[in-house]
Amino acid sequence: MSPQSSIRAAGGPVPTWEQVASEQGAFLYTVAYRLAGNHADTQDLVQEVLVRVQRGLETYEPGSMHGWLSRITTNAFLDEVRRRRRRPVEALSTEIADTAPGAPPVDEALAAESLPDHVQTALRSLPEDFRVAVVLCDVVGQSYRDIADTLAIPVGTVRSRIHRGRSMLREALS
Amino acid sequence: MTDVSDTTAPFDGGHLEESLSAFLDGELDEAAQRAAYHHLAVCLLCQGQLDSVQRVRTALRGAPPVEPPGGFIDAVVEHRPRPRHSGATPDPTPDPTPDATT
Numbered sequence: 401m402s403p404q405s406s407i408r409a410a411g412g413p414v415p416t417w418e419q420v421a422s423e424q425g426a427f428l429y430t431v432a433y434r435l436a437g438n439h440a441d442t443q444d445l446v447q448e449v450l451v452r453v454q455r456g457l458e459t460y461e462p463g464s465m466h467g468w469l470s471r472i473t474t475n476a477f478l479d480e481v482r483r484r485r486r487r488p489v490e491a492l493s494t495e496i497a498d499t500a501p502g503a504p505p506v507d508e509a510l511a512a513e514s515l516p517d518h519v520q521t522a523l524r525s526l527p528e529d530f531r532v533a534v535v536l537c538d539v540v541g542q543s544y545r546d547i548a549d550t551l552a553i554p555v556g557t558v559r560s561r562i563h564r565g566r567s568m569l570r571e572a573l574s
Numbered sequence: 575m576t577d578v579s580d581t582t583a584p585f586d587g588g589h590l591e592e593s594l595s596a597f598l599d600g601e602l603d604e605a606a607q608r609a610a611y612h613h614l615a616v617c618l619l620c621q622g623q624l625d626s627v628q629r630v631r632t633a634l635r636g637a638p639p640v641e642p643p644g645g646f647i648d649a650v651v652e653h654r655p656r657p658r659h660s661g662a663t664p665d666p667t668p669d670p671t672p673d674a675t676t
Contacts, residue, residue: 566630
């Protein structure tokens with residue numbers, strides 16, 4: 401057993417990095433996929449999140465593991481969005497989704513089974529700020545208060561982004 | 575992208591508009607939730623919007639997890655990732671709040 405798995409005075413056991421990767425991998429992958437919209441970007445994002453988990457576990461105090469991971473994942477996603485904006489040659493899949501909404505790549509077939517393809521495509525076309533709010537609400541299941549904390553924005557903004565995000569998505573279902 | 579409306583006016587008894595999602599999520603306060611319920615009972619416009627937003631919400635919430643491709647997680651565990659680039663947002667402070675979503 402790693403020393404990290406010892407019981408800390410403040411709370412329950414702190415998981416090891418390997419435990420987080422193995423036990424939370426499917427959760428992380430789902431959240432990352434709903435944000436990134438394709439498997440290649442999702443896998444990069446999950447790896448980046450796990451790098452941050454490695455550093456973050458040193459100070460992690462047992463609490464909401466999903467809340468903690470969701471915060472790291474959205475930060476990593478939005479950092480990558482900003483990084484690519486600074487280097488526009490690396491076109492975001494989210495940006496080309498608008499102009500090239502044709503058949504999904506072969507590796508998207510799996511996800512198409514999970515969420516109606518037109519909804520996943522619409523999700524990918526949402527502006528990132530709206531997409532993140534909708535994913536935290538409807539995929540992670542966070543309360544508006546928790547989303548406001550995660551994104552460091554007012555609850556009123558969370559409420560607005562969730563509703564406007566869903567309103568944009570409903571076009572895909574109409 | 576920045577949000578043009580940084581705050582949303584609390585529900586005032588008229589059409590629900592941006593309070594519609596908050597109503598569905600049970601995120602309005604008790605009085606507003608009740609007022610919204612009564613408004614919905616008589617407003618076809620808001621009922622129609624409620625139905626369409628609810629379909630989106632149900633589709634998202636009902637979708638099963640996305641399965642990682644076989645072996646991906648094992649491979650990540652086997653080859654611990656290293657930082658790819660610098661300039662990232664610092665690690666968030668750990669969230670001590672108990673998980674209220676389960």
